[in-house]
Every structure is written in C-alpha cells, then in structure tokens.
Amino acid sequence: MDFINNALVNDVVNAHCSDPFGCLGLQDSPIEDGLSLLVWQPEAKSVRVLAIDADKELASMVETDTKGLFFAQWPKATERFNYRLEITYPNDQTNTIVDPYQFADTTFTDPEHHTASLYKSQGAIRASAKVSEKLTIQGTRFAVYAPAARSVAVVGDFNSWDGRTYPMSSNGDGIWRLFIPDINHGASYKFEIRASDGNLLPHRSDPYAQRIEQYPSFASVTCFDNKHEWQDQAWVSRPVEDLYEKPMSIYELHVGSWRRKGDNQPLTYLELKEQLVPYMVEMGYTHVELLPVTEYPFDGSWGYQPVGLYAVTSRFGTPEDFKALVDALHQANIGVIMDWVPAHFPADSHGLANFDGSKQYEYPDPKKGWHPEWNSLIYDFGKGHVVNYLISNAVYWLEEFHIDGLRVDAVASMLYLDYSREDGEWIPNKDGGNHNYEAIDFLRKLNETVYLNHPRCFTVAEESTAFPGVSKPTYMNGLGFGFKWNMGWMNDSLAYMAKDPIYRKHHQGELSFSMVYAFDEQFVLPISHDEVVHGKGSMITKMPGDAWQKFANLRAFTAYMYFHPGKKLNFMGNEFAQGQEWGHERSLDWHLLDVDYHKAQQLLSKDLNHLYKDEASLHYDHSHLGFEWISHDDSHNSILAFARKAKGSDEHTVAVINFTPMAHEVYRIGVPKAGRYQLLLDTDDSQYAGSGFVENAIYQTQDVDCHGREQSIEIPISPLAGMIFKWLGK
Structure with missing residues (x-):
C-alpha cells in the first residue's frame, strides 16, 4: 500500500493536515476503478465499516503499515454511500461514529462572513446532513478564522482531546471548517492550531463560543439549548420612542456581589431574577446596567478583561438562565444595558492573543497594540475581520438576548493613540496626530449598525475627554453614540462635595460650570463602580462632617444629581449609602437597612426615582x-x-x-x-x-x-x- 504514503497522508498522521478531505473518507480508488476509504484512528485496534442506517457490515478495514491508518476498497461500479465506523480499541471496547470525512464542506454554505450576522456561521453551529429520504444526520459544524495556521483540528471530550483525529479543512479563505456528526448540546471543545512554522500552540477557546467553562479548562461548550420562550413581546415591539425625552434612571449592578447567599456564593441568574426584578420595580429604576457578563477568566477584572465575547459568563448559570433574567426585567418594563468591552482583551493563552501564531486580532506593534495601563492587548481596528467580529458581537447581544443598550467601555483609550503612553511609546497616525482613525471608523460603523437595525436600542460611551461629537450622528461627523457619560460633571461635583461646607463658597463654580457644556452631548450623569473602589471609599465616606452631616450631604448631592439635566446612573449600594468600599467578592451591606440613616437614604432614592419619572419637566434634559x-x-x-x-x-x-x-x-x-x-x-x-x-x-x-x-x-x-x-x- 505504498500509494498511501503520500505527502497528504503524512500530514494527517503527523497532525498538520490542511486538506483532510483530500485523502480521508471515500475517494476514487487509486488502484482500480471503484471506491476506497481511508480512516485515521490512531488509538484503534480494528475498524469495521457499517451501513449508515443498519448494522450491516460493508467492509472490515485493513490496518496499513502506518499504525492507526485503516484502508478498505470497493470494486468498480460501486455507487457512493454513507457509512458508520465501528472502532474497537485495545481494551476491546467499541465505539461507533459517523465518519465526518464523508461530508465535504461543500455540503454546507456560509452566509457572507462580512455581515453583522457573522456569529451565525462561525464557531460551533448546529447542523445536519441529509443522507437519505428517511435519515438526516445531526451534528455540529465547527468554523474558525485562522488564516495563518498551517493546520487546525477540533479537540474535545468527544475525541479525548486528541488533535490527530479531527483535522479541519480550509478552502483558502482563512476559515477552517468541519462538520462532526453526533456532537450535540453540551460538548466541551477547543481548537488545536499549528502555526505556519509547525509549532503547536496552546489550545484555543472558540472566539464565537456561546459558553466557556471556568478555570482551569476554559473549554468552549456547544450551546444549542434554546429552550427559553420569550415572553417580552410587548417590550420588544413597543413604539420607537425618543429616548432623549424619556426618564432614564440606571441601576449599575455587578451580578456576583449584589447579594450573596449564606455560604457567600453569588446568586445565579435565576435567583437574581426573583430578587432583583421586584426590587427594581419598587425602587423606580428604569434600566439596569450590568457590569460585563461576557466571559472572563479572572474574577478580579470584574469582566473588563473578557475572553469570550459571545459567551455569557457561566459563573452564574446558562445562557438560557440569563435570557430568563432579561425577559423578566422586560416584562416589568425595565430596560437592560450591558457593559461591552471592545477596547482591549487579555493575553491569556486560551484567548485571541497570537491566535493562529500571528497577530490576527491585535495590532502587531506593541506601541499600538498593547495597553500599558491594563496590561492587555488592543484590537486591530484596521482589519476587516476584527471589525466584523466585534460588530457581529454587538448585534448578537441585541438579537439573541434582547439587550436594549450597550455601554461601551474605555472609549477614550480607543480614540487616542497616545492614551496612557509617554512620548516615544506610540505611533502617530498618517497625519502625524494622535487620533486612531481606524478605531473612529469602527465606532461609527458600530453605531450606524445598531441604530439602523435596532432602532429601539441605544449605545452609551464611557468617554472622559473633550473629543467632539461623541453623541452626535455620524452624518454630522459625530461618532454616533446615543449617550455619553458626563465625567466632567462627576469629577467636579464629587470634588466639591468632599470639601467642608465652610470652604464651599470659594468653589461655587465647580458646580455651575457643568451647565456651560451640559447640552454639547447627550449626557448620562454617572456615579459608577469606578467611584467606590481602589481606595476611593464609598459615597457616604466621601462626605465631610459628623454622621448627620455626612448623610445630609449625601441626600443633598443625590437630589442635585436628579434635578440636574442628564440621565442618571448610580452604582448598586449608593441607593442606601453602602458603608464600606465595594468589593467584588462580598455582598453589599444590606444589613445597614436596619439603621435609620441608611433606610432613609434608600427611601429618598426611591422617591427621587418616582418623582423623576412622574415630572415631565425633569425629562427635557437634552x-x-x-x-x-x-x-x-x-x-x-x-x-x-x-x-x-x-x-x-x-x-x-x-x-x-x-x-x-x-x-x-x-x-x-x-x-x-x-x-x-x-x-x-x-x-x-x-x-x-x-x-x-x-x-x-x-x-x-x-x-x-x-x-x-x-x-x-x-x-x-x-x-x-x-x-x-x-x-x-x-
């Protein structure tokens, strides 16, 4: 069988094949007219070929001189057929599989992969292959973009994480594909990638995975559950309204630390649904904003170092559980905003960094592609597939999870090439300036896509500079965001409130100055999680004076925020004057509601929310x-x-x-x-x-x-x- 010892077969055996369909599966026989079958099962003792829909044996395969490589052939005039493989291992255990290499990739078609629905064709997609009028084979079609790879294989709990057995195929467009029968919901998998130099890279999580396991595996998980039946039809079909003329009081929330159970375990999405929804209704908030729930490996990043933008974090439940939470909020007329992080991503070995042995997702030059402040990588916004990956992700959350708004994190770091860099540590743009034109174009395209396709949804920029037109439409040369966080108002007002009242008369302008620019953008007034961490103390500890004055100051400031033009955002705990600085590993201090001062602050927050919603004069804030x-x-x-x-x-x-x-x-x-x-x-x-x-x-x-x-x-x-x-x- 010397004909088997060709270069392509050697590539299969040595786990760096880019065209497995060129030699595996049914082929025209190289010896005589007819068909031949080559199967690579390196751990097998023997292999039988069975009919696809019966136990009838079609052939007993012969092991070649290469251990694990099995061969069978059929004579002239044999028509092509579908089949199963019965594999026997040295311990005499058997396993029957449907050979994936009988289903050429031409059986399946991709939507155009530059569209906003890219997520529907990438990653692990439920698929099927019809083999007869009576039989359709169900399975999973894997697809991953890795244009610089020499080879890519699917590994998982279905093949003992053996990268030799399921090599993928690429047709030259940079996307590697393979349909594997009988892989259904809940299978753990990753991609085994060889770089162009032949080096084997650490197993990569699927960039489009809809679920990713926690440490230490970080394995992707096929996710075809789709059991949730949405009940929020009234919400998603409501008339398109002018959000600028509507009240918006946002409750910013970290899922893992809002409330915890007796064993200090966080609430699940389903437990949060039961407790959060009635609290939001009672307190009068119009929206909840969730700190990132896209998957992230390190708890201490609070989600702002994501690896898995398409996966809701499995810390608190399944994607279906998260949908149930969003659905319940909508049924209670509460909008859902999620923090979204396209500004940077960490260099964890299972993530996007150096994904196929080359800089596919990040800028190659660290002067442009590395955040010194966060020790993380920066997406290369000049690459079409990166822009499509991110925009498709934004659309994914709006369409699949009915998210209402995306608060885009760290926009300033995207706009400026010299953000958090010293002289000589950054690369100027083509005009010698510090604006990242590619990131600006990306943000405009993002916002145009969202508002064109989902007019009930909106975007919010966390942007801390005076960059012009952040919340102006793109046709007016703006970035196209719906809203912008008013960081100037926040910094000035908190600095003012920290002063002893006896000195405030010298700083009146710190409060009145905000009205000079209050209508330059569509502003949200944020008192966010960033103001109650890293030694900044809680809101109540920022206030001067004795206990009575501290709470009086906080009450006055809260009212000032609600009376001032702009939408409102408060981090959880602010509503009842959380005592200690926020910590992501513990619950808020709910026991403080037994103290009159804290209970009173909660009542004031509730009354201000309802007053704000009821009074039309407070809505006209743009x-x-x-x-x-x-x-x-x-x-x-x-x-x-x-x-x-x-x-x-x-x-x-x-x-x-x-x-x-x-x-x-x-x-x-x-x-x-x-x-x-x-x-x-x-x-x-x-x-x-x-x-x-x-x-x-x-x-x-x-x-x-x-x-x-x-x-x-x-x-x-x-x-x-x-x-x-x-x-x-x-």
Whole structure:
C-alpha cells in the first residue's frame, strides 16, 4: 500500500493536515476503478465499516503499515454511500461514529462572513446532513478564522482531546471548517492550531463560543439549548420612542456581589431574577446596567478583561438562565444595558492573543497594540475581520438576548493613540496626530449598525475627554453614540462635595460650570463602580462632617444629581449609602437597612426615582430650552437655584439646593411665572432622617423683582438639602 504514503497522508498522521478531505473518507480508488476509504484512528485496534442506517457490515478495514491508518476498497461500479465506523480499541471496547470525512464542506454554505450576522456561521453551529429520504444526520459544524495556521483540528471530550483525529479543512479563505456528526448540546471543545512554522500552540477557546467553562479548562461548550420562550413581546415591539425625552434612571449592578447567599456564593441568574426584578420595580429604576457578563477568566477584572465575547459568563448559570433574567426585567418594563468591552482583551493563552501564531486580532506593534495601563492587548481596528467580529458581537447581544443598550467601555483609550503612553511609546497616525482613525471608523460603523437595525436600542460611551461629537450622528461627523457619560460633571461635583461646607463658597463654580457644556452631548450623569473602589471609599465616606452631616450631604448631592439635566446612573449600594468600599467578592451591606440613616437614604432614592419619572419637566434634559438658571452665584450661602421646564408647555419645577448646614427661614428667589409653587420633595424631611425644618407647603408668588424676574416667592430653605417646587398654575 505504498500509494498511501503520500505527502497528504503524512500530514494527517503527523497532525498538520490542511486538506483532510483530500485523502480521508471515500475517494476514487487509486488502484482500480471503484471506491476506497481511508480512516485515521490512531488509538484503534480494528475498524469495521457499517451501513449508515443498519448494522450491516460493508467492509472490515485493513490496518496499513502506518499504525492507526485503516484502508478498505470497493470494486468498480460501486455507487457512493454513507457509512458508520465501528472502532474497537485495545481494551476491546467499541465505539461507533459517523465518519465526518464523508461530508465535504461543500455540503454546507456560509452566509457572507462580512455581515453583522457573522456569529451565525462561525464557531460551533448546529447542523445536519441529509443522507437519505428517511435519515438526516445531526451534528455540529465547527468554523474558525485562522488564516495563518498551517493546520487546525477540533479537540474535545468527544475525541479525548486528541488533535490527530479531527483535522479541519480550509478552502483558502482563512476559515477552517468541519462538520462532526453526533456532537450535540453540551460538548466541551477547543481548537488545536499549528502555526505556519509547525509549532503547536496552546489550545484555543472558540472566539464565537456561546459558553466557556471556568478555570482551569476554559473549554468552549456547544450551546444549542434554546429552550427559553420569550415572553417580552410587548417590550420588544413597543413604539420607537425618543429616548432623549424619556426618564432614564440606571441601576449599575455587578451580578456576583449584589447579594450573596449564606455560604457567600453569588446568586445565579435565576435567583437574581426573583430578587432583583421586584426590587427594581419598587425602587423606580428604569434600566439596569450590568457590569460585563461576557466571559472572563479572572474574577478580579470584574469582566473588563473578557475572553469570550459571545459567551455569557457561566459563573452564574446558562445562557438560557440569563435570557430568563432579561425577559423578566422586560416584562416589568425595565430596560437592560450591558457593559461591552471592545477596547482591549487579555493575553491569556486560551484567548485571541497570537491566535493562529500571528497577530490576527491585535495590532502587531506593541506601541499600538498593547495597553500599558491594563496590561492587555488592543484590537486591530484596521482589519476587516476584527471589525466584523466585534460588530457581529454587538448585534448578537441585541438579537439573541434582547439587550436594549450597550455601554461601551474605555472609549477614550480607543480614540487616542497616545492614551496612557509617554512620548516615544506610540505611533502617530498618517497625519502625524494622535487620533486612531481606524478605531473612529469602527465606532461609527458600530453605531450606524445598531441604530439602523435596532432602532429601539441605544449605545452609551464611557468617554472622559473633550473629543467632539461623541453623541452626535455620524452624518454630522459625530461618532454616533446615543449617550455619553458626563465625567466632567462627576469629577467636579464629587470634588466639591468632599470639601467642608465652610470652604464651599470659594468653589461655587465647580458646580455651575457643568451647565456651560451640559447640552454639547447627550449626557448620562454617572456615579459608577469606578467611584467606590481602589481606595476611593464609598459615597457616604466621601462626605465631610459628623454622621448627620455626612448623610445630609449625601441626600443633598443625590437630589442635585436628579434635578440636574442628564440621565442618571448610580452604582448598586449608593441607593442606601453602602458603608464600606465595594468589593467584588462580598455582598453589599444590606444589613445597614436596619439603621435609620441608611433606610432613609434608600427611601429618598426611591422617591427621587418616582418623582423623576412622574415630572415631565425633569425629562427635557437634552436641550437648553429645558433649563433656566435662577441663581448660580450665591456663593456666600452656597445655594443653587434653577428651573426645569417641560417640552411644549408651561409646566416647570424650581430646584433649590443648599450646600451648607445653615438653614434660612426666609429666602427669596425669582421664578419663571406667577402663581402657586408647591414643595414636592425636601431631602431634609424627617422621613429621610433630616431635621424637618420645612413643612410641606404651597407658596404664592409676589410682584417683587428678584434674580432678574418680575415674580418671586419667599421660601424657607432647609440645611444641607435639595428641594424642588412645582408650579401649579395661577
């Protein structure tokens, strides 16, 4: 059988074959007219060929001079047929398989792989091959992009992780494919890749895997469960609305540490569904934003170092469990935002780094492809397959999991080539500047894809610089995001609140300055997880003074945030004044709700959410027409006063915030219109553990000029408090 000892067969035997269909499976016989079959089963003692749909033996194969390589042939005029292989091992155990090499890849077709639905043709896809009118073979079709590889094989629990047995085939487009019968839901697998120099690389997880096991295996898992039946039809088919004119109060949440069980184990997705949904409804939040739930190997990264963008983390359950959580939130009219990380990825050996022995996903030059701040790699946004991989992923979460919004992490690091780098550590663009044109083009394409195909969904940029037009449409030369985090407001206001009230009069501009640029972008006001970690302390510990003043300060600040233009985002625990700094390995301090101050802060957060949703004047926050300063220069008393206006009507509210512990029995402010103003909320109310200095009342305007207005009211002002008054008309 010397004819078998050709180069292609040698490649199979030595586990670096790129064209296994050229020699394995049924072939035209090299000896005489007819058919021959070559099977490579290196651990087998013997192999029989059986009919595909019966136990009838078609041949007993002969082992060649090469151990594990078996041969059979059929005479002239034999028609091609499908078959099974009965494999007997040295311990006399047998296993019957359907040989994958009888199903040439031409049996299966790919959607165009540059589209946003790339995830439907890459990775492990449920597939079938019809072999007769009565019989269809079910299995899994594997496909992976590795253009620089010499060979790729599928390894898994179905072949004892032996890279010799299931070599994949490539037709020259860089994608390696193989349909393996009888591999169904729940099979663990990886890809065994040889680089172009012949070196065997560490087993790689599937970049498109929809489930990945935890340490130490990090194996990909075939995922064809699809048992969840969505019940959120009313939510996903609701009319397309202008989100800029709707209230948006976002509860930012880390799944693993919101609440924990008695053994300190995190809640599962299903347990979270039962506890989180009613809490969100009661508290009045409109959206929940989840810290990354795409798979990540290191707990301490909180998900911001993902390896497995298509896999919901298996720490807390299955993809179907996660769908049930999203579904329940939607049925309760709660939108779901997920943090999405296209800015960088870690160099773990099972991930995308040096994936096929070359820099397929990252920029080759570390001056462009390595984040010194995070010790992670940067996607090469100049490569079409990388852009398609990421955009397809964004679409995947919107379509398959009904996610409503993507908060894109670390956008500034994508926009600037010199981000977190010193001189000489970065490569200028073609014009000599520091903008990453490729990343900018990617972000624009991402946002265009999302808004064109999913008009009910939105994107949010975490972007900390003054880059122009982040939330402007791409046709206006913007990046196309729906919203941008207002980091300037956050930094200035927290710096102001940290000061003792006696010194605040010297820093009034730190609060009023935000209105200079408040409508340059579509802003979200974030008090996120980043503000309560790494030694920054919790929100309550940032506040100056004794216990009463700390809580009064926090209440006043919370009201200021809700009255200020912009959507709202608060990290979990802020709503009840979490005591200690957030830790990802422990639960929030829910026991603090037994303490009056903390319970009162939770009640205030709840009331502010419902007030915010109910008052139309607080919704019109993307235009200067919805805001009017009344007094921003009373630095002596550290008092701000401004009006918020509803769109298209005279309806409005007046907000007054006193940032000192000095109460005022009488304080005159100008107001937009004559009539009556009712106090709707006062953070110093006794129900919020305040002093109760002011009683709920209605105030009639007087014809007295004040703050440049003909009408004014005299009101008492509570100490360290935020107050809001509603115009009731004349």
